[in-house]
Amino acid sequence: MNASIKEILKDEIRSASGHEADILPTPDATLGDYSTNIAFLIAKEQKKKPVDAATELNAVLESRVASFASIQVAPNGFLNFFLKPEFLRQRLGEIAADEKYGTSTQGAGKTVIVEYSSPNIAKPMHIGHLRSTIIGDALANIHEALGYHVIRWNYIGDWGTQFGKVIAGYKKWGKGKSDIAMSDMLEWYVRAGKELPDEEGQKEFKKLEDGDPENRELWEKFNRISLEGLKETYQLLGTTGFDVYKGEAAYEPQLKTITEELEKEGKAKESEGALIFDLEKYHLPPGLLRKSDGATLYLTRDLASLRDRLQNYAPAEILYVVANQQALHFEQLFAIARELHFTGAGLVHVKFGMVLGEDGKKLATREGKVVPLQEVMDKIISLAETIVKEKNPDLSGEDRARVARAVGIGALKYNDLKQHPYSDIVFDWDAMLDLSGNSGAYLQYTYARLANISAKAGTMETGDLALLSEPIEQKLMKQLLGFPDAVGRCAQTHALNGLALYLYELAAAASNFYETVRVLDDENGSRKNARLTLIRTVARTLQMGLKLLGIETLDRI
């Protein structure tokens, strides 16, 4: 009963023809609800016309699916399935009763590690970290809904030469300062980058690596301050907490033995004073494991972390939600992992495009041109508040603040998730704050409207679903069937835009429904209740889908 219509159709076609079919959406409702291209495959294999193959298959298939669908053979060879209204009503009844509709157990017993957000210590999160956090959080939600055991891993950037810069900056300009804030650390980092020679930062980092007590103490202090700031940001952003906060520094003690072992086994070799892992057979540039001054690198630490994850968590999959720019790094990491037989887990770089400024240029920390995430959130919430005040003056101060937060943060997240992750996102306030059309606020608004109708009805009876016969009602019932597929596809493609689109289309059909059908005025009580059942089921599906995307719903906005 949990199987989607697509799976059922696939199974039937498999037993009827022995072929693995693609079940496709139809371009137009007049062509049915689902279609399959199976006839083209058979036609090619058996050298006959697609229409003939389709007709032959139809003869066997028709009776097998008769309980829920009828079939039409299109002149060009497609087989089109029309779901029967009784079947749709029956499914609506089942879905309405299934609080967990959309979830599955396909991932039961499997662990997935999702690494995301991963900000740098000593620098506040900026708009660039937003995508990793939003996408990663949603992907983790999706995998949980599919029954996987998910480990949300924040791989903090708490090690590296950048840290030396902050320390060097502190020693130069911040000595004795008692109340250090994140902004101070950023200032030292930026200023050190501009005014101090690179060697200064490298020197301080080397001292830190060698265990210098003063630098060690500073490192711990900066870490503490940063983590507190980060947690506040996550709270406002409304993301689920992390299971593991384990950064690069945690692997520092193992790096020496790892590199030495690799060298001894002949897997890594010295070149120009540095230790490299040759990747010529993968057509990749060599991976650098150790600098000529003996210090280790990002790749070395990632390798140690990968080994840790495989040994201690036995994941089926590790998703690295990290920007496009690091594509080469991950190709190298994955290639090395293969060479070292680090097997057992699927390694996926879930890459995403950059966040660009309105001028279309990259937003970079080094030029000090960074937009702090906190500032972005504050601004969007305050702008949302202005709109809420205008659209719904009845809301009191406290409610209004809560709505503004949900709408502002929702807009920020939806604006990101509705796009394919590969696209670069232009950070355009106007587009972000456009609360109409295909936007987070539209979905939240639609949900609130549905919730409102349901609340006013004051009854929870199911009614007679057989009375749902309007085309728009049929359409809504069909759309509800697509939810599990939309969720499942997110996990397959590691992209969330499909689910965002699905929810938008569901909301649009729901809007159309309540604008054209007066639900509460209906004199036929049984039909009224049936429509309320439909409305509640759609509302709940919207709510669950938005929750998977990390977006809050409210009964009144």
Added chain:
RNA sequence: GCACUCGUAGCUUAACGGAUAAAGCAGCAGCCUUCGAAGCUGUUGAUAGGGGUUCGAUUCCCUUCGAGUGCACCA
């Protein structure tokens, strides 16, 4: 130079190798004595150029042009 990611309507974006390329914004034309107009309905408008593979190509391959991002001691 090499590698990767791209190029779709005026703008921002969709499309698991499938049928007449789908939306939002902007524009135009309608809809508020009735469940919330942050809404609904209708409408104008596009696959960078050229080859190829395929029954079928926005999707795969080659090529030209254009954009972005990487490419040994940052992360």
